Amino acid sequence: MSTTAIPVLKLENVKKRFGSFSAINGISETFMPGELICAIGPNGAGKSTLLNMICGTLPVSEGRILFADKVINGLAPEKIAALGIARKFQVPSVFESLSVAENLMLAGGSAMHDGKLEALIDKVHLRAERNVRGADLPHGRKQWLEIGMALAMKPKVLLLDEPTAGLSVDETRDTARFLRQLRGQVTVIVIEHDMAFVRELDARTIVLHHGAVIASGSFEDIESNETVRDVYLGRH
Ligand SMILES: Nc1ncnc2c1ncn2[C@@H]1O[C@H](COP(=O)(O)OP(=O)(O)OP(=O)(O)O)[C@@H](O)[C@H]1O
Ligand SMILES: [Mg+2]
Structure with missing residues (x-):
């Protein structure tokens, strides 16, 4: 604070x-x-x-x-x-063909270096799904990925x-x-x-x-x- x-x-x-x-x-x-x-x-x-x-x-x-x-x-x-001011909508919108890590990197842009990416993956509880494609994520994990993508933008x-x-x-x-x-x-x-x-x-x-x-x-x-x-x- x-x-x-x-x-x-x-x-x-x-x-x-x-x-x-x-x-x-x-x-x-x-x-x-x-x-x-x-x-x-x-x-x-x-x-x-x-x-x-x-x-x-x-x-x-x-x-x-x-x-x-x-x-x-x-x-x-x-x-x-x-x-x-970032906003997560009710319907998940992640890139289906990209992995969790790739989605987060894309959302974070050039500021998303390795250390930050791994910390963010842990923050939104997606360690086990790090290399899973968006299309293969269950609904709940997609929601978390979306929150991660919003956080990647450092709002x-x-x-x-x-x-x-x-x-x-x-x-x-x-x-x-x-x-x-x-x-x-x-x-x-x-x-x-x-x-x-x-x-x-x-x-x-x-x-x-x-x-x-x-x-x-x-x-x-x-x-x-x-x-x-x-x-x-x-x-x-
Ligand atoms: N675009 C709109 N045009 C007319 N009325 C609307 C519009 N959007 C919302 N309302 C009305 O405004 C009120 C508040 O709606 P809102 O969607 O903000 O409620 P909420 O608290 O999010 O409800 P919920 O828990 O169901 O999501 C409701 O009576 C709704 O019907
Ligand atoms: Mg509502």
């Missing part, structure tokens, strides 16, 4: 309307360098919409998004990515929308464990539904409901929060 307390990402009263429907109703949040954050909330709460506005694939209706001290809303998604902020969709119980737990180990290195905002994952992640957790943040705190705080129980955890 950086010792200078300058946020890497800031949302200032961010709103999103789709026609007359208000999907995000004014969210203000601050994210620190190296911080690990989990966003949860019922279906339709606005989680993906929020990530889409941060990475620029959806325009902001009102408010500001700042990366370091620069207002980034209104910039093209490629510009935002180039500034250091300041990594946005993950439901990275454990379709993963086994063991893979879900392992994903939480390696994301936890990224703490202090890169700011990670992860959207998840799986409560076992959220518990294992042990991160600051933000709860969205009807486009607003209704609670924020440790997983224990969230778990014991009455409002959260009513709107979300109570469903399970």
